Amino acid sequence: MNGVHDLGGMHGLGPIVIEKDEPVFHHEWERRVFGMFLPVFATGAFNIDEFRHAIERMGPEYLQTSYYEHWLAAFETLLEEKGMISAEEFSARRARIAEEAR
Amino acid sequence: MSANHNRPLSEVEIRVKALESLLVEKGLVDPAAVDALIDNYEHKVGPRNGARVVARAWVDPAYRERLLADGTRAIAELGYSGIQGEDMVVVANTPDTHNVIVCTLCSCYPWPTLGLPPVWFKSAPYRSRVVSDPRGVLKEFGLAVPAEKRVRVWDSTAELRYMVLPERPPGTEALSEDELAALVTRDSMIGVAEVKGVTA
Numbered sequence: 338m339n340g341v342h343d344l345g346g347m348h349g350l351g352p353i354v355i356e357k358d359e360p361v362f363h364h365e366w367e368r369r370v371f372g373m374f375l376p377v378f379a380t381g382a383f384n385i386d387e388f389r390h391a392i393e394r395m396g397p398e399y400l401q402t403s404y405y406e407h408w409l410a411a412f413e414t415l416l417e418e419k420g421m422i423s424a425e426e427f428s429a430r431r432a433r434i435a436e437e438a439r
Numbered sequence: 440m441s442a443n444h445n446r447p448l449s450e451v452e453i454r455v456k457a458l459e460s461l462l463v464e465k466g467l468v469d470p471a472a473v474d475a476l477i478d479n480y481e482h483k484v485g486p487r488n489g490a491r492v493v494a495r496a497w498v499d500p501a502y503r504e505r506l507l508a509d510g511t512r513a514i515a516e517l518g519y520s521g522i523q524g525e526d527m528v529v530v531a532n533t534p535d536t537h538n539v540i541v542c543t544l545c546s547c548y549p550w551p552t553l554g555l556p557p558v559w560f561k562s563a564p565y566r567s568r569v570v571s572d573p574r575g576v577l578k579e580f581g582l583a584v585p586a587e588k589r590v591r592v593w594d595s596t597a598e599l600r601y602m603v604l605p606e607r608p609p610g611t612e613a614l615s616e617d618e619l620a621a622l623v624t625r626d627s628m629i630g631v632a633e634v635k636g637v638t639a
Contacts, residue, residue, distance in 0.1 A: 400563055409458070431453050
């Protein structure tokens with residue numbers, strides 16, 4: 338299906354930014370998102386094609402967010418859709434973590 | 440843990456912590472498995488693997504033939520296989536043709552041989568432009584491909600991963616396989632660089 342992810346040949350997306358001696362991860366949260374990849378698939382809740390499709394369903398924010406934010410968004414979408422984590426408990430947990438970090 | 444913070448958590452950090460803590464609490468994810476996966480891809484799997492494949496192909500013509508005929512199997516001979524490398528196609532640079540790889544739809548990349556992709560490979564500017572103006576993009580990487588040389592761009596599908604077999608640089612006849620592997624860069628196996636010879 339056509340979508341915002343279908344970037345081949347698109348114009349006007351700016352220069353290619355090449356980082357010298359780039360680290361594998363730029364932030365600790367990227368490490369954690371990457372590390373959840375296989376364990377989350379191992380739950381059997383969804384497969385790789387559903388994961389990719391969840392990224393493709395992101396809409397315009399796709400172009401404004403980074404690679405591991407795409408993964409995070411797909412995990413959130415699918416875990417809720419598959420009934421593994423409800424929107425309410427995710428929201429409550431976010432609030433608690435933000436409060437504890439203050 | 441909160442005592443260690445000297446700044447508020449970002450929105451994305453909060454989402455990640457919330458997600459992981461819920462998955463762990465529900466017994467769906469083992470944090471030790473998460474740690475192990477991170478360690479493996481941050482410290483063990485990387486382009487040195489692909490460099491060994493390239494060096495072997497340079498010194499062993501029979502291996503090169505197997506590599507170009509069935510990349511997945513030949514790469515597994517050296518012990519590299521698994522996720523994001525299940526269906527590998529290796530494309531060889533020649534005096535007539537330069538190859539470069541991309542994944543326009545996503546960020547597919549051969550993890551077992553090259554490790555995790557750099558940010559620019561996953562970025563919208565590279566993915567959009569390398570298919571429409573490959574020579575211009577290669578120039579930005581410092582690689583000017585002569586007009587008479589063909590440039591081929593290989594765009595991954597959901598299953599298939601490409602890797603470039605760069606040309607062996609001249610003046611390297613006396614080098615051992617290990618020394619050759621040390622010359623091979625990640626970028627040369629993506630196809631945005633060539634392998635440079637030894638500067639004497």
